[in-house]
Amino acid sequence: MIIRKKEHWFRMLFIWHGSVLPRLLPRLGLLLVLSIIIVYLHGSLFSFKVPLNPAPFTLFGLALALFLGFRNNASYDRFWEGRKLWGAVLNDTRSLARQAFTTTGYEIADQEPQYFVQLLITFTYSLKHQLRGTDARADLHQRLPADLASRIGVTRYKPIMLLSEMGNWVRTLKAQGKIDSIIQVAFEESFNKLSDIVGGCERIASTPIPYSYRVLLHRTVYLYxxxxxxxxxxxLGWLTPFIVVFIAYTFVAFEAIADEIEEPFGTEDNDLALNAMCRMIETTLLEIAGQPLPEVKEFEGRIID
Amino acid sequence: MIIRKKEHWFRMLFIWHGSVLPRLLPRLGLLLVLSIIIVYLHGSLFSFKVPLNPAPFTLFGLALALFLGFRNNASYDRFWEGRKLWGAVLNDTRSLARQAFTTTGYEIADQEPQYFVQLLITFTYSLKHQLRGTDARADLHQRLPADLASRIGVTRYKPIMLLSEMGNWVRTLKAQGKIDSIIQVAFEESFNKLSDIVGGCERIASTPIPYSYRVLLHRTVYLYxxxxxxxxxxxLGWLTPFIVVFIAYTFVAFEAIADEIEEPFGTEDNDLALNAMCRMIETTLLEIAGQPLPEVKEFEGRIID
Amino acid sequence: MIIRKKEHWFRMLFIWHGSVLPRLLPRLGLLLVLSIIIVYLHGSLFSFKVPLNPAPFTLFGLALALFLGFRNNASYDRFWEGRKLWGAVLNDTRSLARQAFTTTGYEIADQEPQYFVQLLITFTYSLKHQLRGTDARADLHQRLPADLASRIGVTRYKPIMLLSEMGNWVRTLKAQGKIDSIIQVAFEESFNKLSDIVGGCERIASTPIPYSYRVLLHRTVYLYxxxxxxxxxxxLGWLTPFIVVFIAYTFVAFEAIADEIEEPFGTEDNDLALNAMCRMIETTLLEIAGQPLPEVKEFEGRIID
Amino acid sequence: MIIRKKEHWFRMLFIWHGSVLPRLLPRLGLLLVLSIIIVYLHGSLFSFKVPLNPAPFTLFGLALALFLGFRNNASYDRFWEGRKLWGAVLNDTRSLARQAFTTTGYEIADQEPQYFVQLLITFTYSLKHQLRGTDARADLHQRLPADLASRIGVTRYKPIMLLSEMGNWVRTLKAQGKIDSIIQVAFEESFNKLSDIVGGCERIASTPIPYSYRVLLHRTVYLYxxxxxxxxxxxLGWLTPFIVVFIAYTFVAFEAIADEIEEPFGTEDNDLALNAMCRMIETTLLEIAGQPLPEVKEFEGRIID
Amino acid sequence: MIIRKKEHWFRMLFIWHGSVLPRLLPRLGLLLVLSIIIVYLHGSLFSFKVPLNPAPFTLFGLALALFLGFRNNASYDRFWEGRKLWGAVLNDTRSLARQAFTTTGYEIADQEPQYFVQLLITFTYSLKHQLRGTDARADLHQRLPADLASRIGVTRYKPIMLLSEMGNWVRTLKAQGKIDSIIQVAFEESFNKLSDIVGGCERIASTPIPYSYRVLLHRTVYLYxxxxxxxxxxxLGWLTPFIVVFIAYTFVAFEAIADEIEEPFGTEDNDLALNAMCRMIETTLLEIAGQPLPEVKEFEGRIID
Structure with a gap:
């Protein structure tokens, strides 16, 4: 995710980093060259004048506006739903960490709730690893007892198995008589919410916008x-290449951004900063558990991942 | 559902599989032939010149944009709601499978919760069969005791009857004193959520977008x-057929995709991959229950059903 | 509601039943005659040439597009919310019917839960009667004991009074010691959901889209x-009448459909099939209660009410 | 709120009451006079010809369409959310009234639940008075014991203080041993819902659409x-005044309606009929409580407040 | 937030305070000068005539409309969601304050619930301070015991730590036998809601609209x-500068407002009035707790912060 402080309106016109312009340069360069050739040939192709005028482009533009608007809304909704789901991870783990102390009778100095908080933190990291397809084992071994880390490390749906582990922790509490059914059910309902979040993230990651839409939109934008x-x-005469490249930049960039944020859990510039969110969740959970907080990593540059 | 990895922007212009273009070829071919004839006749019909110009098409285009945008949003909402409902099946069955162990006092080795997990898996498959109108009996007999499978096999709303069966399982637990009312009500609430999901899927499957809309949109697109x-x-002269076919491809394809995803539980290219989702739910539930996981079927080709 | 199987794209252009065209014929005929006269007079009125050209129609068209799009979305949202509410009737009555057996200790053969299921079915029918303004008494007397049917029959808000009756049934259960407060509250929460549904339906039925919007839109469409x-x-010369009628058909039909589905509980062609839904809910509740299912009425014709 | 039965499409074109036209007449008259002068001067101002043509109006029209569409959706959403909140008042007070009998052990003849129902009715009326800024004391004294009415009458947030009063009623029930914690929490959850409704209404009433939007839109519409x-x-020549006034009527009326329904709790023509809703809630609560129903006031005229 | 009473339609055209016009004057002035120069040079640049006409601006305008509409909806949704979250703070703290009396057995004169209400008020103020990045310590020390104020004052996520403190308060109640598990869980659920609200506000404050969108939109608007x-x-000749500045004002102001309300928790003119809301919440909570209400600050001027 790109974080920049507000710029002056004039300087913002010339921003390079954070714009998708650099990535689009080859395509726009190709279009510029083509336009110059067309101007040079006065719009003829193999000595036939191509009889195009602005009228069909207005008809076309309508379809294009339709597509881009639809695609863009759908992509942004996915991006924002992904963000909401990660916000819910924060909210629910915070609530669970609080309740691990307030509803169980444990004190801040006890080992048991501290272990539970580590389970919550590990849950967060392993959800990130599942969504990005990276290896969760280092984070598991750093935070969990060795045997549990190994056992979870070989499972397919690690966050879900960690929820079962949390459920077992609560079950032991009840067997020891520290909590009753009512408190247990309250814990289980919070686990259900975390389970819903995992499923929600999997849904966004596994179900893209119908492929036919993307092909159709892509074709329409580029042919246009x-x-x-x-x-x-x-x-427009000699001004044609500049105007064409500018209009094309607008349309193509719009599609490119929509394409990028459609999968919000990736590592492209505009994707969600899952690493930063994991660290933030870890910090707030440790604070609730009365643990020393990790150093805040100095934020360098403008893109957080 | 079509799953393809991201293509280079240039190669994506020429994709054949996954586009709706093949299915539309006859209509576009017809239009191409018609356009060529019209160019040949210089726009005259029976030696009367047809006095059409682009102006009414702009007025028309507005209505068309209105319709297509509306229809498309409604269809995509149905598609995405269907996906959300199946995501909720995943979430709720996972939560129920976890609770079958953590809140009942059963161990992973016990027969009873394993039977309950099989009920959940069978519920998933029979929901799929109901939505696609296929025969659920093979899946019922493979996973359930013969007498129960036969009894459920003749009912009209199989997933609902399986929920009653799960309710009876929980009732027996309570009668045996293994759980109290609080845990029972927690189970029943999860069953209610599954019941809501079944009803939600039935709603999408049984209530299409009002028919008059579809007729009106269809007519407007094709006459246009x-x-x-x-x-x-x-x-445009000799360029007319190419431009017309291209514009028509855009509009007609847009309507065709909307028509396809409107019924997301079917088996067309862009419909939801219910089979893959059933297998995935089965895998994660078996993992929670500590069972050996089925082989992951090699994913061949680009379309999963 | 109109249910038709998918047609070939070409045949769909000439569909008569299920289109709103028949109802609009007089207006479009009037417009056709007027257009022919205007063509004959070459656009003059009382020998003054009316100096209209397409330019103001584009400006106008924008306002029209705005209105129609807004009106249409609002109407469709009402239609779909109405459908969701009736889907929720199905879900909640199913859940209540299941729980009448699983959480109360009653067996399928007992009289008491069967009476409760009849209350649920009658609730569904009387909600339909309230929304359509029809007489509920026949359905009440067919399914309930005579004295209760008479007592409910004279009340103003019958579905709500039936909910009170269900609450009394649960209260008796608790007084008999068959259930505890926890189960009672679970029942009451389901009754609250049914109460929300009744109120939601009443809201849609009693609060139309602000009248001034409808007048304004109507005027704009027809004057245009x-x-x-x-x-x-x-x-366009001699082609004018055909083009005008076609454009008008599109706009006028769009408004007419929006007008029809705005009140989704009526009995017009595109309204919700409340009768069919009541029968369907009755069937699935009877199946849960282990009762013989009614014959499925042969579905004749294309419109279900 | 304006309630009229469906009119014939032709007669609806000439409706006067219920349209915003009467209120806009002075502005449109001014515009008509101005247009006639401009036609008379052939578009010159101080003998300079104003060189305007339709092209910039199309560019402009786009911005206008943008604004009006956005403003209108935001206003209608506020209107509809206000209606939903009042629908929720109906649903929640009905549920509470039912539970005051079914979960407490009280009979219909008892004084205590009747008092609770009066608290619910008074809550509804005082919410209306708070939203409309009118004096609630008459309604308080009519329905509550004198000392309570006086005590509530001097508070700032009357509906909230009535909720505390209801909470005290339930607390007394529990202290008397008539209900347990489970039932008490169920009551408190319903009170929380009513509290959410009060806050939701206050939110709509106190937070208008950002003022800068309204100024900008207003200016754009009128300058246009x-x-x-x-x-x-x-x-267009001599036809100009008529076309201009018609286009202006459409745009200006659209903005005027949006402005009116933006504050749905007022007493303008298209605002919500809070008085009618209060009477309706009172009737249905009295029916649940087995009380005689008030006479239905004859509905005179077309506007209910 | 700007609060003004409704103005006459004519006077509203000339409003200065509350409009974003003052802030945009330098940019529009620059554009005015440029336009005058262009008119003076008859559209030539270095004696080359720039061959631009309105046609490409219509194509362009489409993209612009797309962008502005999308950006604006996203910004307004963030503004309104922020408002809803603060409305929920009001609702939930009110409910908690009520329950601190009705479900615990405490009387209005007791010290303990009064302390709890102060925790709720401090929670509200520290959430405001966190969102605006201001120093919460003065508000903490004014309302809490010195040692607690100091302890919370050094934490990173103060509202969350206050929730833990509330949880501890409830825990003590239960340890003293004043409440049972059921009431405790009801309190904890309300704390979870407050935790969700904190997380929701943090989400809006920390995740802006993807930066690339903003850059792209900004460029398109200004180049246009x-x-x-x-x-x-x-x-348009000599009228050009006036028309251009007016169109530009519309587009630029639209973007500027969207930019302002995108971060609703700031202190710009159209941002949410968090200070006023904190004072309002404090007042209503004190009223519930039977405390004397603070003087209502005289509202001066038109902007509340």
């Missing part, structure tokens, strides 16, 4: 942009 | 496309 | 359509 | 309309 | 506006 110089060359 | 060559022939 | 021939006659 | 005659006079 | 005079100078 590459036909545009023929339509404008007669009225 | 088939009148388009008359409107453009004067200004 | 009746001024259209003056704007197009100069450029 | 008053510049329109200069843009159309060259092509 | 600065190229506009070249496109209009031929047809």
């Amino acid at each position: 942009c590459f036909m545009l110089p023929f339509g404008l060359v007669d009225s | 496309c088939f009148m388009l060559p008359f409107g453009l022939v004067d200004s | 359509c009746f001024m259209l021939p003056f704007g197009l006659v100069d450029s | 309309c008053f510049m329109l005659p200069f843009g159309l006079v060259d092509s | 506006c600065f190229m506009l005079p070249f496109g209009l100078v031929d047809s």
